[in-house]
Amino acid sequence: MKNATFRALGRVIDLLLRHRVLVVATIAALTCVMGYLAAHIEIKTVFSDLLPKNHPYVAVNNKFKQTFGGSNMVSIMLEVEQGDIFDMKLLGKVQKITQDLKKVEGVDTYQIVSLASKKMKEVRASTEGIESRPLMWPNLPRDQAGIAALREAVLNNPLVYGPYVSIDMKATLITADFTDGAVNYLKAYEQIQAIAERASGDGVLVRVVGEPILYGLVNHYLTETLYIFLITVGALVFLLLLISRTWHGTLLPLVTGGVSAVWALGAAKLMGFHLDPLVIVVAFLITAQAISNSVQLVSRFDDEVAAGAPSTAAAAKASLSNLFKPGMLAIVADAGCVLVVALTPIPMLEKISYIGTVWILSIMFSAMVLTPVLLSWCGLRRRYAHPVNIMPALQGILGLCARLVTSRARYAIVGGAAVVFVVSGLYAFNLKVGDANPGSPILWPDSTYNRDASAINQKFQGSDRMFVVVGGKHEGALKEPAVLEGMERFQKYMEAQPEVGGSLSLADILPAVKRVVREGNARYQELGNSANENGELVYMFVSGADPGDMDRFADPQALNGAVTLFFRDHQGETIRTAIARVKEYVAAHPIADAEFLLAGGLVGVLAAVNEVILAGQIEAIAFALLVLVVCCMFTYRSSVAGMFFMVPVLLSNTLTFSYMAWKGIGMNINTLPVVALGIGLGVDYSFYIVDGIREELHHHRDIGRAIAKSIASAGKGVLITALTLVTSVVLWSFSSLRLQADMGVLIAIWLFISACSALFLMPAMVLVFRPEFIVGSKRHPIEQATAVEPVPAF
Template sequence: MIERIAHFCISRRKPVVSLLLVCTLILSWFALHIQVRTVFEDMLPSKHEYVKTHEKFKDTFGGSNMVTIMLEVDQGDIFRQPVLEKVRDLTQGMREVSAVNQFQITSLASKKLKEVHASTSGIESSPLMWPDVPATPEKMAELKSAVLRNPLVYGPYVSKDLQATLITVDFIDQKVDYATVFKEIDAQIKKVDDGSVKIRVVGDPILFGWVNHYLPETLHLVFYALGVTLAMLFVLLRTWRGVVLPLLAGLVSAIWALGICQILGIHFEPLVIVVAMLITSRAVSHSVQIVNRFDDELEAQPQLGDAELAGTAARVALADLFRPGMLGVIADAACMAVVAMSPIPMLQKLTVLSVVWVSTLTVSAVILTPVLLSYIRKPRGFAHPLNLQPVLRKVLDFAVGITLSRARYAVLGVSLLVIVGAGIYALNLRIGDANPGSPILWPHAKYNLDSKAINARFEGVDRLFVVIGDDDKPGVVKSNEVLQSMDRFQRFMEVQPEIGGSLSVADVIPQLNATLHEGNPHYQEMSNNAAINGSLMAMLESVSEPGDMDRFVDKQSANGSVTLMFRDRQGETIRTAVARIKEFIAANPLKEGHWQLAGGVVGVMAAINEIILSSQIEAIALALLVLAVLCTIVYRSTIAGMLFMVPVIISNMLTFAFMVWKGIGMNINTVPVAALGIGLGVDYAFYIADRVKEEIAIGSTPEHAVSQALHSAGMGVIVTASVLILSTLLWYVSSLRFQAEMGLLMAIWLAVSAMSALFVMPSLIYVFRPKFIFGAQGGEAKVPLPQVA
């Protein structure tokens, strides 16, 4: 069947090329119109309990796209007119930002922060600093005193040293566009920034805005990596076909994949450019293998003329490499498809993109490359005199020597130790972010420095809210049981060092109670009397304007929130907090109402981390199982499935161990790379094993078959691996830490996969002599052939 496919493609090359050209031109139009953006809702596992709570209450208690802006001074305090005018102007400017929730802008200059006054004439509340900045020293001193005696402002919105203040802004999730919000907030900051005040800003819209900001640099790195790839291919292969055809294979696969995804309505995430480069490297690798096999066939048939030689060599290359090439493509696609089991839409869409992209390699590399090779008129000859092939052959000679000597047992023994040692070390792999700040950016990036500075002065920039109440019981939040539970819960959770503070209506009532008693601090506490607490709640509502109580309770007082402020969003921090929340709920059952976990950015991340934690082992195991089944079907041998697991396990264990060593967590961004790496770890091994099988089939001795396979398919492995390793290492200069680390991760994956294919795989084959390669004779050659040096 494979021979017939090869014969058809070469003999009907004109209609084949014409069809592929027409399809490529049509899809290129769609590819040019694909959207490059990050959609927040795609990151949410909508069926998770926490996300349901978040979606239900985000408009009331705060969403996960909150932006925090800090204005700080180096000397003195913020209670100066020029400083507070900047706070006012910036607060008002936030109303002009796209997708902003007008009712979720809070600062000293907003109506949200108020002071409650009690006198013989009644109770009233007034904004601390609205609508104007205090114009006299006396008014400024009054504002300062009001802030100092208000625990809901002093600490949460004005730093304890009085040198900084916050503006918090929330957005409507369905409408937010990170690139637009980032630019508009930056423009508002520049309007007031004259250098006298330091302005720092954090939040997911800002974080992903930075990702979009560095998109031009990312595209430059893509072109630099492409240039390095082409230059090295030209030097190593010494032919123009060795440069142009792999480039064409990568370009065609990209056009087809992006065009098809645009038709399917799937956008392109900026962070998955790393995955795109990884898949493109597979196109280059498959194409180089075919070009290298074509060149081998040129030397094997010196009697043929140029006109006949190109077609014959192309047909042989296509026929011989069709099976390992297709198996490699299917394995990559199948392993990536496992990620679609995740309920996270972003990963599902990325899976479709990746599977489509990988599948296009069957056209761009496996078929198009040999068909175009058949058109070459003068296949013999080289484009430049520099010949590095002897150097590469020395490496291959060394691999042959290791395999055919007793050193092969040492290779297998060391491989076993590596699997065990790296596997044990890899058990420390963290789920979620493994370091403070954002792992997408470097520690010295402005965003991470701003985050560190804000967390040092305030309670924390990342928030999680827990809801207590009952939709069917309006007013239940006013009950003594619920209010007391809120208060105890806050004290319990604030023991965790990473939680800087908490906020709920239980913090407001003690303040109001003290105000009613002429500020006597003895009364700044929650009453044990339900009637008193209910009365205080009613008084609070009576002096509040619409929207003032939104961050504490809903309109019916059926549900209230306790908001926890986190100083970091590391996976361990979030897991500890969620475990403590569940511990408190279990130990403090309610007679009325119930607890609901968990909203805010930390609540959403907790849901994502739980899904990754619960599905990581299953996904990896399933991907390995899929790979084993594919190998078993293709080679009709269960031993084949087991044999090809070895290089995969080695590459994955070493890579996961490297992630532990470098502090790279398994999160929503790294999961796709890990899944694709499972297929990546076995591609090179397919070519080596299939070439050994091919040589045995024509009667070679096992020694000659191993030698021939390493000098032929091994040359393709060493060329593509060295080229792609160097090009992916270029990503380490990226301003995005995620891209830099994933580039390094890919380079390690490629290096380990190549080493496994050149040393471990031949040793396994030669020692165990599997029947699917050697047949029932166990490798006894019918016609012994001399070894090739």
């Protein structure tokens, strides 16, 4: 069976080499077509792609975001260095920013709130009756008396003092929401940043945070990201040329990676997908897999030539024949591991999964077909591009590996790996789902954005918001005293959580209005005693107001209202605690005329993302391991093979998860694709080493010699690939985006652990456990190979 399969593969390779001009022309033509499509792919971030599909929190957010505020809110804080905000110069800046925000593309002009907006009102009682009027609209205070009146109105208004004016009165807040689907993050960032810069100075500090600003920054750094990508490619070229010393050993792996990338991006355009700037590092990870396969073929080709191959075509055929099985197994296993990411119902992850699967499958043509065909044109005489020869050093490393794994040290290697697996596995339980630190994990802790977020959270109740909808069972339900009292108790309960800086609802408004009606007597700052009284208080508050002024508190029918919670951070643990507390309160305190609906706003949708990722992480890893086991069982016709190759995968996963937990890198929507890809990447190198051992045993029975030969041949490709990719990927650590730097380090760790597992652990396990599918047995001996027919020169 072995020889029959080998001969059939040989005939296919002969066909490819005989028609190599046609093969190259066909691949080149397809690459040109895909290149044209790839050139038109959009690079952008779409926030809706980050949200889970069919999740109840997201459904609530989408239903009520136009009323109670969505997840694309921007907060602008103006802080004075001396004095307080009740200064004509600062108030003028507030007014100017409020007016300028209306011109920002995609902003919802009805959701701009500040001291200078029409929505910010006070309720006053006089001999002429009750009136509700804006605090500082349309004009600024004219004199010091006007400023004093404004100060008094702010201090007596709980909707302003605290939420929009800091307790020390040194800062004021302006918020603006954007219409989902209409916001261009880069434009919004640039326009708001320009507004902030114009307002800065004269003793006033301006700080800006919000998802449009964050993702606008990501797009702002896109040029830098592309530069780093090009520098990384340049480092790859240099390292490959330094190590291989040949142009074919340098250029062919890069051609392989380039062709796969072009085909994948072209396919993405055909599928109507765009490319998110945050996943460019993931693209590099897939490209690394293409380069790895090509390096293995080139390395084996050089060995065949050095062994006296009669022609380059014969050397190319022998290279592909011997590496076809591990190469195809690596490709299929990686594609399957990436495809299972689509099981997580988040559009961005689904798109990454489909693009990544096409990308990896394209390696079948770019590496397994194009590389050997191009190698067949290389000359038998090796011409070196430079005199520096580091190959003896690499061979020394490989020789050390062979000596260690074939000596008694193999038991220490296997035992040490087991200890490392247990310890790292236990520590990996500290890995957090969601953001692991305050601020945005996309940016560095000392970035301007994260410093601004920290400053705003210190001055105000919190820049991150979640609204819980109080859905009435009939019109006017929100006016019922029992419903309002339930909202009030719920707010007090939630504010006991330290990360919740405050809350706001209709239950905060009506007591303030009742106090005004009672001549400012604080004893009457309470809810109405009946639905009718509460209805009158609502009417007093909205009298003279514009349509929509009450939207952030309740709808016109008093059917649905919102309790808005302000969070000082959106760490995974903070969000999980808040959601658990909401569910606990709702279960223990039902309201007859209404129900609580979770949850909207940024924190609400992040809660949905974290819940999906927690389940998706376990599901993706489980299915990816299942794909790996099935692929190995099918290839080697052994159930033991699947379990055997799970060892390097589990080890690389636990070590990487431990590193993430140690460095405070959370498992979130941006890191999950790298984790799934790492499952396949963690075993690719091992396929080549183990299959090399197995192939060598087809020629003789000496397992120690087979291991040494496999490490010397396949191990050379592993070492070259690991050295070049690990060294070059470290360049991502210079990125202004922390996420990209972290992902670069994770990729480097995965590559390093995978290489060490392939060179040390797997050969040692072969010698210690002697699995039947590799070394054979008396019942199933390893079939001896026959001579390969020579390939004529073309």
